[in-house]
Amino acid sequence: MTTEKKSNQKGTKHLKNDKKQIGMQIRKQDIASKDIGKHLKVAASKSKNAIYSFTRDLIGTQQTKEQFLDETQRLFDASIKLTAPERKMVLSGVLDQAGQAGSLFVIQNISALKKKDARTCMKDFMEAGGSMPDIAVWLQYAGQVLRKHRVKSPETANIVVDALDDAAEWLVDALEDTVDGIVEAVDAIIDAATNIGEGLARLFEKVVAWTAEQIGDMLAALIEAGRELGEFIGAVFVWTYNQASKFVEAAFAVGYTIADILKTVVSESYFVMRRFVNGIIKNLGPISDIFNFVLDQAENATSALWRSTLLAVRYAKGRLMSALDWVATQSQMALEGMLRAWESIGEALSTFYEWANTTGTLIWEKIGIATAAIGNSFYYAYHFLTTSAIPFIFDYTRGLLDAGIAIAGLISWAVTETVEACAEVIRAGLDAGLTIGNMLVEIAQDPGNALGIFIQGMQDIGQTLDDLFQAVIIDTAEEFLEEVVAMLIELREAVQDMLMATLRLGAAAFATLIAHLFCLLGSYRGLRPEEEADARLVFGNSLDYQNVFLSTEDPLNFIIFGIQDLWTKEPQSRAFVTINLINFDVSDGTIDRPTLIHELTHIWQSKEVGGIYMAEAAIAQTDLGSGYNYGYADSNVPVANSLTINDRYDGITTNHRNLGRILGRNGETALNDANGDFEAFNREQQGQIMMHWFVRKHLTLLDTVGNPVVFDTAAFDPYQQFVFNS
Structure with missing residues (x-):
């Protein structure tokens, strides 16, 4: 053994634990690069803190890029032979001192390990301060190199890497040297990250700023490494509509179809579906293909898939009417699903009805049947028809009756007409065995003066306040008491008459009314x-x-x-x-x-x-x-x-x-x-x-x-x- 080696080993062995002293001692001892592993082993024999200090101070005193690459490579190689806690201290020292450049260096080295070793080392890397966004940067460079050698495509802007020009240059060179092994390297990195519970969602945090071409290159690399489309969509579901559109464009570019994307999206969630349908439309996917897929997949007209799809379609300007043109030739279930979705996303039913006017009788009968299935919407259609499309009232009503709507259900429409008309509808309802309470359920919460017209119509045919409060307080368990009392006051009904009516029904009814009356007082x-x-x-x-x-x-x-x-x-x-x-x-x-x-x-x-x-x-x-x-x-x-x-x-x-x-x-x-x-x-x-x-x-x-x-x-x-x- 030479005097120099003895001196170096002796010096390292006797390194003091004080961080500043260690930093000064390392370079004074003029440690040879080939002996770094030996000195690291000696530091490990002292303590984990000694490992960290040795690693960090060694990197912190490096003068050139070549020295960084040489010495850091030796540190990494030597760390593989240490225990996990010791290796973690080495990696912490590299990351803390070299930042993202150190992360890229470590990831590149992990990618060259066997899967078993890569998994172990990846766990240590993440616990030492590594991150999925750093892995994303490495994957992007891997994709660039793979694209250069396997795919001819336009030049794209490079990702901006904070103060990492030298590291990026080295990384690209390293990948170029092993281009045939990039797919295996990608697989090793993703496998190792997944093994420690890090999913693609965090990996894609960095991808949101990339171009569609860059995302496509990365998808191609990941897919060649055996990854499925569903993994990517599940990872990017939090992206904005524009970012999801870029992803769809990238997916189309690498050979996926609309059906491929939609099948994968449906397996995730309808929230994801909205974004990706919008992306398909922005990339000129046919509306008919999208809704044919929905019709095949939706179990029934109430499926949320209708709503999610139509909501996404709305973001592609001018395409909603194309959805209606498609449904005109489809089944009753398709019409009902579309009408439900149309109303649920807040679109005006009048627009839907205006479109129906251009289609004719057959569609209005379908709308009547669909309206009955949806419930409580035929009032709006009647209002539209009485002002804009009188010839189609018959067809719409026929659809309602075919669907089993009883006459009592028409009260909601009748109260928008004259008092006389309402009185006759109430009379018919009573003759059919309905009660005032049954009909109140239909109209008590309708907008405007519907309740007032109903009450006046009821009185016109001889029904009394006693009958009204019997329905309001007893038959419907006070469900409409607030609305009815407010309307009676608006109609200037005498308070004494209201009280006497409830008193005749019993003390409890009287107490209920008088308590409600005083809830109306100002303050x-x-x-x-x-x-x-x-x-x-x-x-x-x-x-x-x-x-x-x-x-x-x-x-x-x-x-x-x-x-x-x-x-x-x-x-x-x-x-x-x-x-x-x-x-x-x-x-x-x-x-x-x-x-x-x-x-x-x-x-x-x-x-x-x-x-x-x-x-x-x-x-x-x-x-x-x-x-x-x-x-x-x-x-x-x-x-x-x-x-x-x-x-x-x-x-x-x-x-x-x-x-x-x-x-x-x-x-x-x-x-x-x-x-x-x-x-x-x-x-x-x-x-x-x-x-x-x-x-x-x-x-x-x-x-x-x-x-x-x-x-x-x-x-x-x-x-x-x-x-x-x-």
Whole structure:
């Protein structure tokens, strides 16, 4: 052994682990290229970090391209004999120091290995920082060389490789030297990448910027290496329409047909189908070939393949009408599939119908049958026909009837006509055994004034609001309640008449309608702090105060007054509750403190028994009920006996002569007789009891000379405690 070799081996063996020191020591020792493998082995005996530092610093101190190629080749060759973790450190050092040039160098060397070794080395390469886009760059250069030697084609622009002119030149030279083995090399690289779970999707990230000619060259190389068209389409499905079009052009150039492409695309997804059909059309593929393929492949007219294909066709300007010309001579299933697809992609049916007018009677009968199969579209066709193609109404209707459409289905068209016409259609429907609910299903959500015409037509033949609400609330389980109530209000139907109609159907129907009416009110607010403080004195934690609201504006005051007039028959406003909303005429100003407690009692009732409390409270106010008075002296006292009470939140006091209403004067007897049974009193009386307890217990009461007056609450306390603790 020479002194130089001993010195080099000794020096490497004693390399310090400090990165900077290693970098300085390598070149000082003047390591010979042929001994790099030996020094790498010595570094491996120290640690993996020593391997990385040795590799990186060796490359980092190289002076020429020739030195890079020579020494890096020796590093790679030596790394093959190391363990996987050790080899990974070598590759990391190459990639970190030499960048993409280092990646291309490593990939080229992997391509020359046997498949088994290539798989192992590819795994290490990727874990060391390699990437599929770098593999794509290598494949592109491989394709260029293969094209030069096997295919005569126009010159194409080279891929722009960041600062890799020297590496590209070396790579092309290396591939030229082994042109007969390029196919095997491509196969080895793709096999190795696939083996570690890297699919073609990531490989094609780099391909999106290439020309169609370049993609074609790459496809040719990959196909010669045994790859299938489906692998490429599955990999590029995320491309834009223009990029997919380039791919189709490339596929045509290497011998694939429209059927080849479509069969492969269908096996992927309809999302992919859209892009590639568009690419076929842009490359002048016949529309008829495309739709003949769809007709053969689609199981039925509902297949999404129709929609995907037509959607792609739409992107090729001017080709939609060609699709219709094709379908004119095809089967009923083809017509139905096309009509479904046409509507589903948002194209105007009027355009479809205008085309049909140029085709004639036979197509309109087919459209009628297809429309019935699709459902709920014949209204639009009727509208078109009544304004643009009256001679074809017979043929279209014949198609509908042949498909089994019943007369009830024609209600949707009838309500677009006159009230008289609609009334006759409703009459025929009722005579045939249909109900108002059956026909509401057909028209309740139609645009325009259809529902209004239906309601007026129904009334013209003697059907009542009772019949209408029977259908809306009971027969159809409130499905169309919102639309019907809104239309009745628009038609200026009296609120009292609507309420009486539902009351005749039962308390539950009445409660449903009154709750919906108050959902129409403009806006509302939550409880203010001072209001919540009062409420907690009476109800404790038995109410969800965050979900208690008061009305704040009155654009629909006629609803409030209409409900009041049903019971009071007088214009004086009175607050009342629907579920958790306190409604009152806001033109009166703010709600007073006693009234707030009364109305909050109704919200408590709603929590306890549900919406039925509204009907019970309303009935209590009629001649059928016992009213508000549970037994107190409901009459005025002399002025000298009146009280001043701070019953407003704005600080204003009120002089009260009706102490029965505000205090429940002399009501103690009835309360004591009921022995604390809150349910012995109706819903309005319960509200009064809570209000009277609150006024007596918590409001300041002054006589006519300003002296405070205290009222006993003993008879009221059990009822307040029952509510407070519920």
